[in-house]
């Protein structure tokens with residue numbers, strides 16, 4: 001069986017077809033790159049995760065934040081508890097001059113384990129969850145580092161105006177909700 005070369009330029013019309021093997025190899029490389037991302041570009045990639053918008057609510061101020069010291073706040077409902085934290089490291093969805101201020105829900109997306117008080121500043125991570133030990137990376141949109149959870153930790157979408165920090169939406173599904181509406185499932 002002969003294989004034709006993958007065309008590099010439009011004028012290489014004698015090589016217009018790609019073999020099945022070449023197609024699979026090229027596709028596999030693209031899928032792998034999409035899955036692992038490129039070093040240093042995780043926060044630059046566009047986000048396509050489910051995002052629900054809610055009324056813009058002031059939750060804190062940049063000048064009041066200390067690196068590695070989380071602040072609790074409720075959003076978008078009084079029973080949905082989150083933390084606002086300055087990581088000291090550029091993060092996906094981060095706001096502020098250093099793009100390092102992020103906010104996350106405090107209920108594990110696996111089975112609702114409480115994550116309060118488990119922020120680890122040395123790793124910019126939350127966890128391990130007390131139920132099944134999942135840990136989440138706050139620099140990468142709450143991605144699972146290890147453990148049983150398969151979903152990222154829901155991230156609170158932030159905006160900054162002057163010194164004020166506002167919550168404007170939720171990216172992901174908070175545990176216990178079938179959708180990010182006012183009532184629990």
Ligand code: FES
Nearest residue numbers: 108111113129132
């Ligand atoms: S509830 Fe958190 S890992 Fe299972």
